[in-house]
Amino acid sequence: MRKITHSLLRTDDALTYVKLALFQQKRCLSIAAKLVNNASPKVQPYMKLMRIDKPIGSWLLFWPCGWSIAMAAPVGALPDLQMLALFGTGAFIMRGAGCTINDMWDQDIDKMDRVDDILLGIKSTAIKFGDYTKFYLSGFGMIMIASLIASGLLTTQTWPYYTSVGLIAMHISNQIYTLNINNPTDCAKKFISNHRVGMILFAGIVLGNLMKKLYIKEESKIEEETEHQTVILDETKNSKDL
Structure with missing residues (x-):
């Protein structure tokens, strides 16, 4: 009975993965996917092993680096392009290496879902969170937003950042x-x-940093006007005393 149930589950899983594969093929009209599809058949397996045709992992690995580089830029300046290129290359290489090592390590149980985790006794978060998954995700989301706000306050970000x-x-x-x-x-x-999260926040940091320069100019102008008025008042007071 267990074997029959397991076979049925595997059939359902296979159909699910087919649907997922079709979805991925549909969205893989990106430059990266076309690059892999047009590559030599001899190198295609290696490119797919590195997930070059699915660059989302590389992007998600890169964006936190991009945020940090953008935040570290001088006031009113754009992020260091050389640093962005360096960390972008690093994200691409590390993601590819990670996928390769992962596939070598768990090649027999790769692409498992919650049903397989239960049958194999794997203690994944998908099983642990269960029906409370959305509750946990909400908590993680609130922590992320709170951390971003705290980062903005510590780095004196402006309204474009908080808008993002x-x-x-x-x-x-x-x-x-x-x-x-x-x-x-x-x-x-x-x-x-x-x-999109990565792009939105990166744009917010860059625009916010450029806005800082305008704020500094306005503050300097106000300080100059205040000092000028103070000098005039002092001169007026001194002339009256004389």
């Missing part, structure tokens, strides 16, 4: 609200859409 944080909060809220944890295709869509 607000947009990210809306994005995460919508993700969690509409998430179907029992649908791998929907989960994959949500995962891929997190690329």
Whole structure:
């Protein structure tokens, strides 16, 4: 009976993975996917092993680096392009190496889902969180937003940064609200859409840093006017005393 049940589950899983594969093929009209598809058949397996045709992992690894580099830029300046290129290359290489090592390590149980985790006794977070997955995700999301706000305060960010944080909060809220944890295709869509989070925050940091220069100029102008008025008042007072 258990073998029959397991076979049925595996059949359902296979259908799910087919749907997921079709979804991935549909969205893989990117430059990276075309690059892999047009490559020599001899190197295609290695490129796919590194997930070059699915660059979302590299992007998600790069964006936190990009945020840090943008935050570290001098006031009113753009991020260091050389540093962005360096960390971008590093993210690409590390992601490819990680995927390769992971596939070598768990090649017999790769692409498992919650059903397989239960049957194999794997203690994954997918099993641990269970029906409370959205609750945990909400908690993680709030921690992330709070951390971004704290980072903004510590680095004296301006309104473009906080606008981007607000947009990210809306994005995460919508993700969690509409998430179907029992649908791998929907989960994959949500995962891929997190690329927008990286872009939105990066743009907010860059624009916010450029705005700092304008704020500094305004503050300097106000200080100069205040000092000028103080000098005039002092001169007027001295002339009256004389």
